[in-house]
Amino acid sequence: MNRPVLLYRRLRYGYAFCRIPLTQGKYAIVDPEDYRRLSRHKWYAAGSPGSCYYAVRAVMTKNGKRRRLHMHRQILKVPDNMYVDHINRNGLDNRKANLRPATPSQNGQNRAKYANGTYSSKYKGVTFQRGKKIPWEAHIQVNHKLISLGSFNDEVRAAKAYDRAARMYHREFAVLNFPERNRPLSRIVPFIAGVLITYFVYLSNRCAFSRMQYAHPSPSPPSRYAAVRHLRLPQSTCKLNSSRAIPIPIKTIGMRLPHEKIVGERVAYSNTWLAIPKKRVAASKPQALGMVSKPTGKCRRPPIRHRQLSAIPTLTSRHGTPKVAAMAKKLYIIDGHAHIYAAYYAPMGGQLTGPSGEPTKAAYIFTMAILGLIQRRKPDMLVVALDSKAPTFRKEMYAEYKANRKEMPEDLPGQIVRIEQILEAMNIPTIRIDGFEADDIIGTLAKKAGADGYDSLLCSKDKDLLQLIDEHISTLDIKTDTLTDAGAMFERMGIRPEQFIDCLA
Numbered sequence: 001m002n003r004p005v006l007l008y009r010r011l012r013y014g015y016a017f018c019r020i021p022l023t024q025g026k027y028a029i030v031d032p033e034d035y036r037r038l039s040r041h042k043w044y045a046a047g048s049p050g051s052c053y054y055a056v057r058a059v060m061t062k063n064g065k066r067r068r069l070h071m072h073r074q075i076l077k078v079p080d081n082m083y084v085d086h087i088n089r090n091g092l093d094n095r096k097a098n099l100r101p102a103t104p105s106q107n108g109q110n111r112a113k114y115a116n117g118t119y120s121s122k123y124k125g126v127t128f129q130r131g132k133k134i135p136w137e138a139h140i141q142v143n144h145k146l147i148s149l150g151s152f153n154d155e156v157r158a159a160k161a162y163d164r165a166a167r168m169y170h171r172e173f174a175v176l177n178f179p180e181r182n183r184p185l186s187r188i189v190p191f192i193a194g195v196l197i198t199y200f201v202y203l204s205n206r207c208a209f210s211r212m213q214y215a216h217p218s219p220s221p222p223s224r225y226a227a228v229r230h231l232r233l234p235q236s237t238c239k240l241n242s243s244r245a246i247p248i249p250i251k252t253i254g255m256r257l258p259h260e261k262i263v264g265e266r267v268a269y270s271n272t273w274l275a276i277p278k279k280r281v282a283a284s285k286p287q288a289l290g291m292v293s294k295p296t297g298k299c300r301r302p303p304i305r306h307r308q309l310s311a312i313p314t315l316t317s318r319h320g321t322p323k324v325a326a327m328a329k330k331l332y333i334i335d336g337h338a339h340i341y342a343a344y345y346a347p348m349g350g351q352l353t354g355p356s357g358e359p360t361k362a363a364y365i366f367t368m369a370i371l372g373l374i375q376r377r378k379p380d381m382l383v384v385a386l387d388s389k390a391p392t393f394r395k396e397m398y399a400e401y402k403a404n405r406k407e408m409p410e411d412l413p414g415q416i417v418r419i420e421q422i423l424e425a426m427n428i429p430t431i432r433i434d435g436f437e438a439d440d441i442i443g444t445l446a447k448k449a450g451a452d453g454y455d456s457l458l459c460s461k462d463k464d465l466l467q468l469i470d471e472h473i474s475t476l477d478i479k480t481d482t483l484t485d486a487g488a489m490f491e492r493m494g495i496r497p498e499q500f501i502d503c504l505a
Contacts, residue, residue, distance in 0.1 A: 006032060017095060028055040028092045034075055043071060054091040072099055083107040109173040121155055123177045125162030140165045148348055329380040331449045333442050335460035336386040340366055344412055362415040367422055369478050384423055384430045385438040393435050439464060446473045469497040
């Protein structure tokens with residue numbers, strides 16, 4: 001092969017290759033070291049429009065019969081029970097960098113959606129179910145088993161759910177609906193140039209400022225006040241537990257006169273500009289500007305004065321604490337065990353397990369539900385209420401309380417521990433109080449939040465929580481994203497929240 005041609009192709013395409021002509025006006029791409037060995041034979045293109053083409057040739061077997069030999073199998077020697085997979089799904093690109101051995105299942109995973117077919121969705125792993133309230137369904141096939149990934153209102157969200165599952169199950173053989181594309185070089189070069197220009201401008205300004213420091217000072221009269229450095233504390237976030245602010249001392253910044261020594265004060269203030277008078281003490285001898293001299297007598301430093309910073313607002317209103325109604329925050333309270341059981345018994349084609357065999361179905365579905373809630377609603381505050389591990393006070397009052405409930409499955413306690421670890425890693429607080437159920441915690445938090453002006457959304461399907469609905473409290477179904485307030489409750493059930501207890505009785 002001509003070397004200048006290979007060099008040109010390497011510079012243009014990023015790799016050197018040779019072409020072997022085929023029938024139907026097509027050609028196969030091979031590495032230069034394989035070109036001489038493969039070009040001795042006559043190859044033809046096998047395939048049809050709309051499908052994948054392969055380079056094949058006819059060979060004679062020992063019994064005198066003809067059979068087809070694929071070019072990629074002649075390049076990459078694999079056993080008869082293995083396939084040769086093309087990474088870029090181009091059957092005519094037979095470079096060694098594009099070939100890899102694969103099982104029949106892995107070869108099927110690296111397969112795009114056929115363009116000439118009639119499908120209900122343009123994305124892979126997504127189907128449209130007619131007559132359903134949530135029509136788009138995502139699914140994936142693993143080890144010849146079809147696993148359902150859930151139903152979605154949006155086709156794109158279902159396609160992204162398939163991509164997440166494909167990365168986890170298919171790994172390097174996954175075909176994604178939204179592949180991650182590298183940023184082109186034309187966008188990176190201007191960014192790097194802008195960073196370099198900004199850096200050089202910063203260096204030039206710094207050098208100019210250094211030269212200005214040696215200039216003669218202006219004859220303007222010195223100021224009697226020293227500016228206090230302006231310290232901006234980070235904005236506090238509302239938490240369930242109150243925290244106290246610690247005063248932070250801030251040093252004063254002043255000017256030194258030739259015949260005076262300035263003694264400043266330290267004051268703990270925040271988010272304010274202050275001007276503090278300076279105390280001037282006569283020095284022992286005149287000195288040059290910038291030189292330090294020892295005073296004739298000892299000067300005692302004045303005591304440090306502090307101003308107590310306002311405490312962070314909490315759910316419980318106190319005297320002197322600003323009301324949080326003006327902040328317009330919403331508190332999302334999740335019924336933890338109710339959603340964990342719903343995730344455990346959710347319909348799915350197979351059980352999810354980790355690499356060590358640990359069951360992860362409930363943990364995975366629960367975590368995806370929390371992430372979906374955060375993405376859709378963007379809650380200001382979020383807390384998960386969990387049931388008590390010890391017997392509740394209702395059990396002590398009535399021994400047959402919930403006696404018909406089934407015992408917890410054997411593989412669920414380990415997943416609950418894993419869910420608590422996930423919530424801790426996500427910095428989502430959990431509340432569990434011995435002797436009380438999650439409903440008691442939800443009701444207490446919602447009522448206290450409403451007293452302080454918060455709007456609470458109770459993320460649970462428990463009908464007992466409908467009696468708590470008022471102007472500040474509503475219920476939310478995480479799965480369907482359905483909000484139920486007093487108006488929606490009266491429209492669906494024909495009763496008001498305060499009448500719900502009588503209906504149950």
